[in-house]
Every structure is written in C-alpha cells, then in structure tokens.
Amino acid sequence: AQRVTQPEKLLSVFKGAPVELKCNYSYSGSPELFWYVQYSRQRLQLLLRHISRESIKGFTADLNKGETSFHLKKPFAQEEDSAMYYCALSSNTGFQKLVFGTGTRLLVSP
Amino acid sequence: GAGVSQSPRYKVAKRGQDVALRCDPISGHVSLFWYQQALGQGPEFLTYFQNEAQLDKSGLPSDRFFAERPEGSVSTLKIQRTQQEDSAVYLCASSLAFSQPRVRYEQYFGPGTRLTVT
Numbered sequence: 001a002q003r004v005t006q007p008e009k010l011l012s013v014f015k016g017a018p019v020e021l022k023c024n025y026s027y028s029g030s031p032e033l034f035w036y037v038q039y040s041r042q043r044l045q046l047l048l049r050h051i052s053r054e055s056i057k058g059f060t061a062d063l064n065k066g067e068t069s070f071h072l073k074k075p076f077a078q079e080e081d082s083a084m085y086y087c088a089l090s091s092n093t094g095f096q097k098l099v100f101g102t103g104t105r106l107l108v109s110p
Numbered sequence: 111g112a113g114v115s116q117s118p119r120y121k122v123a124k125r126g127q128d129v130a131l132r133c134d135p136i137s138g139h140v141s142l143f144w145y146q147q148a149l150g151q152g153p154e155f156l157t158y159f160q161n162e163a164q165l166d167k168s169g170l171p172s173d174r175f176f177a178e179r180p181e182g183s184v185s186t187l188k189i190q191r192t193q194q195e196d197s198a199v200y201l202c203a204s205s206l207a208f209s210q211p212r213v214r215y216e217q218y219f220g221p222g223t224r225l226t227v228t
Contacts, residue, residue, distance in 0.1 A: 043113070044201065044219040045219065086152050086153075095141060095160065095165065096141075096217065097143070097169075098155065100153050102150070102151055102152050103152050
C-alpha cells in the first residue's frame with residue numbers, strides 16, 4: 001500500500017535554528033517524492049521534488065531509499081518559513097496521482 | 111496569469127442536499143485532479159481527468175460522488191444527498207500534460223471549496 005507518514009503535527013523552533021521535517025513512505029516500486037507548502041491564507045504549492053535535487057528557499061530534501069525517508073531540512077529557519085508542510089509521493093509512471101501525508105505545521109518564532 | 115480557480119469558495123449544505131463544485135483549470139492544462147481534504151488531514155485523491163476522459167475515479171468515496179469535464183476544460187464535482195462526513199475542503203489541481211517517462215509536470219492547486227454539511 002502507498003502511504004506517507006509525517007510523525008510530527010507541529011514543529012516549533014526559534015529563528016536561526018536548524019529545521020528538519022520528517023517524512024517516511026511506503027511504496028512498492030520507485031516513487032517520486034515531493035514537498036508541498038501552504039502558507040497562511042494561500043493555496044497549496046510545490047516546494048521541491050526529489051528528482052530536481054535543488055534547494056528552494058534554503059530547503060533541501062534527500063531521498064533515502066534504504067530508510068524510505070525524504071526529510072526536509074533547512075539550516076537556519078526564518079519567520080517566513082512558518083507554514084503547513086506536506087510530504088507527498090506519486091508513481092514515476094503514468095499520471096501523477098499524489099498521496100499526501102497528514103502534514104506538519106512549522107512555527108518559527110522570533 | 112490566472113491560476114486554478116474554484117467556486118464557490120464556501121458552501122453550507124443541509125444533510126441530504128445535492129451540491130456542485132466547480133473548477134476552472136489553467137488554460138491549456140490537459141490533466142485535472144480532484145482531492146478531498148478533511149480537517150487535520152492531508153489531501154486525498156478522488157479522481158483524474160485527461161482532457162474530457164475520466165481515467166481514474168478510484169478515490170471517489172461512494173456512488174454519491176460524480177465528476178465530469180465534458181469539454182476538457184471546466185470540471186464539476188457533484189455530491190448527491192450530502193452527509194456530514196462529506197464536510198471537507200475539496201481541492202482541484204491541474205497540470206500541463208499527461209506525464210511522460212522522465213517528464214514531470216507540476217500540479218497547480220486551486221484555493222479549494224470548503225463544504226460544510228449541517
């Protein structure tokens with residue numbers, strides 16, 4: 001079965017602290033992994049995808065197939081990073097039906 | 111440019127009423143998805159269209175849910191005889207094309223319709 005697990009509902013850090021949002025998945029095959037973000041009063045938007053291997057707004061995520069994880073990291077959190085973050089996966093073939101985790105709310109305090 | 115739009119943004123229905131939720135995808139986007147997001151949960155897939163063809167409706171929770179996209183652009187999600195458990199945010203997303211191997215298209219989400227069934 002396809003499943004995405006985000007164990008933390010809320011992650012609260014101070015500005016400048018490192019951040020790691022955890023994501024584990026189960027999938028038979030080779031999925032594609034994504035992080036989506038939803039800022040307050042805004043729509044859900046793509047933050048990054050594992051195949052791009054890029055850093056967006058200082059965030060990076062590495063796919064660890066051995067641990068079936070795709071944790072999102074940022075070395076120095078900013079207040080504007082406060083948002084809801086969703087990890088998601090899709091098949092790497094066919095259309096991209098997304099399977100989402102339950103989300104982690106990141107709160108960065110000054 | 112205009113993104114994905116959805117209407118209405120909020121809908122309150124009495125149990126047993128029928129509702130229709132509209133999605134206007136980005137112009138030219140071939141793929142269209144509907145997701146349901148219950149309170150405190152992540153979005154869950156409902157159905158997928160490629161142009162006017164509904165290629166996957168495996169996520170529709172019951173036969174009270176029906177979706178269509180007759181001309182390959184605007185889509186409507188209809189819920190008949192609404193129940194309290196249908197209360198959720200309904201999200202629509204569109205992407206440029208059907209995914210080809212090693213070619214991936216971003217899904218752009220609309221603002222959602224918040225449905226409350228009383």
